[in-house]
Amino acid sequence: MCTSVLYKNQGFSYFGRNLDLQFAMGNSVIVTPRNYEFKFKETDSIQSHAAMVGMTINADNYPLYFEAVNEYGVGIAGLNFSGFAEYNPEKVEGKVNIGSFELIPYLLSSAKSIDDIKKMAQDINIRAISY
Secondary structure (H helix, E strand, O other), X not given: OOEEEEEEEOOEEEEEEEOOOOOOOOOEEEEEOOXXXXXXXXXXXXXXXXXXXXXXXEEOOEEEEEEEEEOOOOEEEOOOOOOOOOOEOOOOOOOEXXXXXXXXXXXXXXXXXXXXXXXXXXXXXXXXXXX
């Protein structure tokens, strides 16, 4: 299980989290520059997007983010609560079908606010697919 904390003070937000795993995964800080092509398994790739930085596993030159923040200051953490998440095994027509490992770069590619995240999330179907 992962833990996160958000502290707000006088217009500033401070975020931290831990990754509660008993083994090393080769994770590191990765900066993804603007316009790095994000290829997704079941939806169109994104070629024009905001820069982002976060903790990742670099899988075949593709950043699998644990958490990240984009250049607009919007951040997302993928917290692990084993047994509490279930993803759709089926594609849904009219939705953006993405894997859970694709969610962070997809949302941070263009979100400039939490309201943007909320709006984008309405059109997403998180699929039970693996990298």
